[in-house]
Amino acid sequence: MELSLATRTVDEHTVLEVGGEVDVYTAPRLRERLVELVDAGARNVVVDLGRVEFLDSTGLGVLVGALKRLRAASGTFGLVCSKEPLLKIFRITALDQVFPIYPSVEAATSTPDDRDGSGPTS
Numbered sequence: 001m002e003l004s005l006a007t008r009t010v011d012e013h014t015v016l017e018v019g020g021e022v023d024v025y026t027a028p029r030l031r032e033r034l035v036e037l038v039d040a041g042a043r044n045v046v047v048d049l050g051r052v053e054f055l056d057s058t059g060l061g062v063l064v065g066a067l068k069r070l071r072a073a074s075g076t077f078g079l080v081c082s083k084e085p086l087l088k089i090f091r092i093t094a095l096d097q098v099f100p101i102y103p104s105v106e107a108a109t110s111t112p113d114d115r116d117g118s119g120p121t122s
Helices: 027-039 057-072 084-092 105-109
Strands: 004-010 013-022 044-055 076-080
Touching: 004 027, 013 027, 013 057, 013 105, 027 044, 027 057, 044 057, 044 084, 044 105, 057 076, 076 105
Parallel strands: 013 044, 044 076
Antiparallel strands: 004 013
């Protein structure tokens, strides 16, 4: 399956919508796009995994790298994920303790004062 990447802006957040499979073959494209976003000045990045069908350890590594890059730039990084198979991967690897994981783009992009308990699922 092919990897699809689409970027949009929601409030002050750059939302990267990812679809398809994130694996050893497609992860380099995801990494390049995330680096481009940060290099272009994005500081509040949300990666929407809602259309991702498969995520392997290479993909997890790309997401961890993006988190580190944004933290170093005083930015924020969040994931949108509601699919149980993907959430299970984050729990098994304990990355649910590392990433803020939200059930929707709306929850991820709202300010802390706007959140109504629909914040991170982790």
